[in-house]
Amino acid sequence: MSLMLAADVNVAQNVSFYIIAAIMVFGALRVVSGRNVVHAALWLVVVLGGVAAQYLLAAAEFVAISQVMVYIGAVMVLFLFGIMLTRATIGDEADLNNKNWSIGIPVSLLLAGTLVWVIVDQYGGEVLASPEEPMSTTAISDVFLREGLVPFLALSFVLLAAAIGAIVLARKD
Amino acid sequence: MMSIALEIPYWGQSLLRVLGGIGAVLLPAGTIVYLFLFKMMSFMQSRLGPMEAGPFGSMQLLAEVGKWLQKEDIIPENADAKIYKLAPVIVLVSTFLLVVVVPFGPDALFTNFSAGVFYALAIGSVSVIGILVAGWSSANKYSLLGGLRAAGQLIAYELPMVLAVVGVVIQAGSMNLQQIVVAQNSGSIFGWDGVGFPFVLTQFVGFLIFMIAVQAELTQVPFDMPIAESELVSGYMTEYSGFRFLIFFIGEFATAGVFAFIASVLFLGGWGIPFSWFGWESLDAVDGWMNIVGPVIMLTKMLVLTGIIMWVRFSYPRFREDQLQRFAWKVLIPLSLANIAVTAILKVAI
Numbered sequence: 001m002s003l004m005l006a007a008d009v010n011v012a013q014n015v016s017f018y019i020i021a022a023i024m025v026f027g028a029l030r031v032v033s034g035r036n037v038v039h040a041a042l043w044l045v046v047v048l049g050g051v052a053a054q055y056l057l058a059a060a061e062f063v064a065i066s067q068v069m070v071y072i073g074a075v076m077v078l079f080l081f082g083i084m085l086t087r088a089t090i091g092d093e094a095d096l097n098n099k100n101w102s103i104g105i106p107v108s109l110l111l112a113g114t115l116v117w118v119i120v121d122q123y124g125g126e127v128l129a130s131p132e133e134p135m136s137t138t139a140i141s142d143v144f145l146r147e148g149l150v151p152f153l154a155l156s157f158v159l160l161a162a163a164i165g166a167i168v169l170a171r172k173d
Numbered sequence: 174m175m176s177i178a179l180e181i182p183y184w185g186q187s188l189l190r191v192l193g194g195i196g197a198v199l200l201p202a203g204t205i206v207y208l209f210l211f212k213m214m215s216f217m218q219s220r221l222g223p224m225e226a227g228p229f230g231s232m233q234l235l236a237e238v239g240k241w242l243q244k245e246d247i248i249p250e251n252a253d254a255k256i257y258k259l260a261p262v263i264v265l266v267s268t269f270l271l272v273v274v275v276p277f278g279p280d281a282l283f284t285n286f287s288a289g290v291f292y293a294l295a296i297g298s299v300s301v302i303g304i305l306v307a308g309w310s311s312a313n314k315y316s317l318l319g320g321l322r323a324a325g326q327l328i329a330y331e332l333p334m335v336l337a338v339v340g341v342v343i344q345a346g347s348m349n350l351q352q353i354v355v356a357q358n359s360g361s362i363f364g365w366d367g368v369g370f371p372f373v374l375t376q377f378v379g380f381l382i383f384m385i386a387v388q389a390e391l392t393q394v395p396f397d398m399p400i401a402e403s404e405l406v407s408g409y410m411t412e413y414s415g416f417r418f419l420i421f422f423i424g425e426f427a428t429a430g431v432f433a434f435i436a437s438v439l440f441l442g443g444w445g446i447p448f449s450w451f452g453w454e455s456l457d458a459v460d461g462w463m464n465i466v467g468p469v470i471m472l473t474k475m476l477v478l479t480g481i482i483m484w485v486r487f488s489y490p491r492f493r494e495d496q497l498q499r500f501a502w503k504v505l506i507p508l509s510l511a512n513i514a515v516t517a518i519l520k521v522a523i
Contacts, residue, residue, distance in 0.1 A: 038309060065288055069298065073297075
């Protein structure tokens with residue numbers, strides 16, 4: 001096995017990856033261990049923002065922006081909105097933890113193990129060349145409006161049906 | 174023609190970008206507050222406005238900032254102190270993140286995202302989180318109501334804003350703000366290229382919807398339901414005082430400036446002057462001095478647009494909550510969808 005030279009590895013990107021990853025792991029632990037719902041939601045914002053930053057490091061610009069738009073701009077705002085309309089207590093809550101919380105540990109370990117195994121099995125020690133520049137938006141739209149058109153339309157219909165269904169269920173009159 | 178040909182090292186570029194970003198946020202905020210909030214409003218109300226500090230009261234803002242900075246930092250007893258301190262910072266940071274996509278010249282830009290428009294709209298929605306948690310952490314019923322109203326309003330008006338921009342993207346054939354500027358300045362109207370082809374001419378409906386949505390996103394009158402001072406006592410800002418209030422205050426007017434920058438890039442030709450005037454063929458051919466002139470052009474357009482925003486603010490009474498929501502969902506969104514359909518059909522047909 002030949003040694004890799006420093007020039008082969010993009011040092012700045014790798015260091016940033018581990019810093020952001022550490023912040024994300026810490027944030028994720030705070031989401032599940034926190035005793036206040038709003039604090040947990042804000043730590044989730046940190047985790048999701050970290051995901052967007054990792055996408056940027058991987059030169060996946062469009063995915064990163066979508067991540068911010070969908071998860072931080074829409075999902076988390078909706079979460080916070082919902083929490084504040086219903087149970088917006090300030091300070092710690094004692095009954096946030098379910099008594100079955102320990103079952104979550106093996107499940108999450110299993111999930112993480114499966115993901116790691118799948119990725120290692122597929123790519124192994126293969127080093128992907130870092131792209132010269134981010135994939136352009138035009139290239140992405142070309143893919144999902146040509147080869148991916150049918151799945152794209154099908155997904156849109158599923159989402160539309162879900163949205164209409166939610167309104168029908170929520171409206172009492 | 175003289176061209177400025179100088180090579181700036183990487184660290185120099187980074188330094189210029191950081192300083193430029195701070196300038197691009199704070200300079201418009203100060204100018205808007207002095208010109209419009211102090212002077213234009215006073216003129217419209219037949220009074221002089223601040224006159225004591227400096228010539229024509231021009232140093233008033235510095236005096237105000239000094240006053241706010243030396244005030245005691247008050248945190249309500251029942252408030253969630255950490256979140257309470259964090260909230261104004263989230264709002265201001267989202268403004269700084271927003272300005273980084275705005276191009277100010279052929280090379281005077283912070284980042285060149287290929288999906289710049291999309292980035293601007295995505296980051297614009299982050300400030301909602303700051304406003305929501307500001308309202309929640311103050312431990313005050315008025316603040317919570319204001320925060321919830323603000324979130325409802327910002328979500329509702331984000332949609333017409335996004336949809337209004339789609340027309341421009343279709344016409345320019347790019348989501349890159351720099352390409353949108355080039356498309357407008359190298360275009361021609363029926364073969365006449367004297368003024369380029371600013372998209373406001375064909376996307377006038379989109380421009381109108383965008384500016385209305387900006388007004389609502391900034392919670393300026395007539396869309397100031399979330400901070401209605403006569404019923405909610407400033408809403409989510411009720412408990413904030415001193416320099417924390419100052420951060421919200423700067424954030425409000427800086428965001429107005431940045432949204433006006435984005436509007437002028439999308440609809441009014443951005444930093445460019447019609448390329449035909451100097452025979453430029455493409456972006457690479459643009460002379461270096463545009464990096465100096467471009468920001469000045471952008472500032473001028475920004476002042477015109479924020480002038481309109483403030484003019485509307487001082488002229489109209491407040492919308493009721495139900496009128497406000499109905500206006501967004503039943504008027505602006507259908508109209509912007511129709512605008513997209515017409516633009517797309519014409520783009521393919523012509």
